[in-house]
Amino acid sequence: MSLRLPAARTQGSAVSGRAWQVGDALDLLAALMAVALIVLVARGWTGPPRLLLALGFAFFVPGRAIVTNWRQTADWSEVAIPMLFSLALLTLVAMVALWAHYWHPLGLFQVEAVLSLAALGIGMVRRHRHRSGVDARQAKTW
Numbered sequence: 001m002s003l004r005l006p007a008a009r010t011q012g013s014a015v016s017g018r019a020w021q022v023g024d025a026l027d028l029l030a031a032l033m034a035v036a037l038i039v040l041v042a043r044g045w046t047g048p049p050r051l052l053l054a055l056g057f058a059f060f061v062p063g064r065a066i067v068t069n070w071r072q073t074a075d076w077s078e079v080a081i082p083m084l085f086s087l088a089l090l091t092l093v094a095m096v097a098l099w100a101h102y103w104h105p106l107g108l109f110q111v112e113a114v115l116s117l118a119a120l121g122i123g124m125v126r127r128h129r130h131r132s133g134v135d136a137r138q139a140k141t142w
Contacts, residue, residue, distance in 0.1 A: 064082040
């Protein structure tokens with residue numbers, strides 16, 4: 001199963017421009033959620049803001065970090081697929097940590113958050129590099 005789109009579908013400037021804007025906004029939202037939760041955890045703050053950020057992180061951030069590095073098809077949901085991957089990945093990591101007798105929730109969170117931020121950054125850089133390459137090729141055709 002290939003995750004690449006046919007060339008004819010990926011070169012449309014209106015569709016790809018909108019997809020880039022949505023992707024960038026979701027990546028930025030995920031990164032901000034991860035950073036905010038890291039800060040709240042590091043300072044030892046508790047309460048509803050930390051709980052809401054933890055839920056948002058668990059349901060979205062690791063999955064978005066995976067999905068942002070893939071070329072998506074038009075019929076994938078920008079929110080549902082990251083949610084599915086996030087829950088599956090965090091469940092798998094928690095199970096392995098329990099079986100390995102390494103249950104340190106804050107340590108696991110910190111590793112997951114740093115890896116997610118790194119993957120989000122790589123995905124954003126790759127997307128912008130690809131976008132500038134596509135823009136340069138389109139400018140040459142005019």
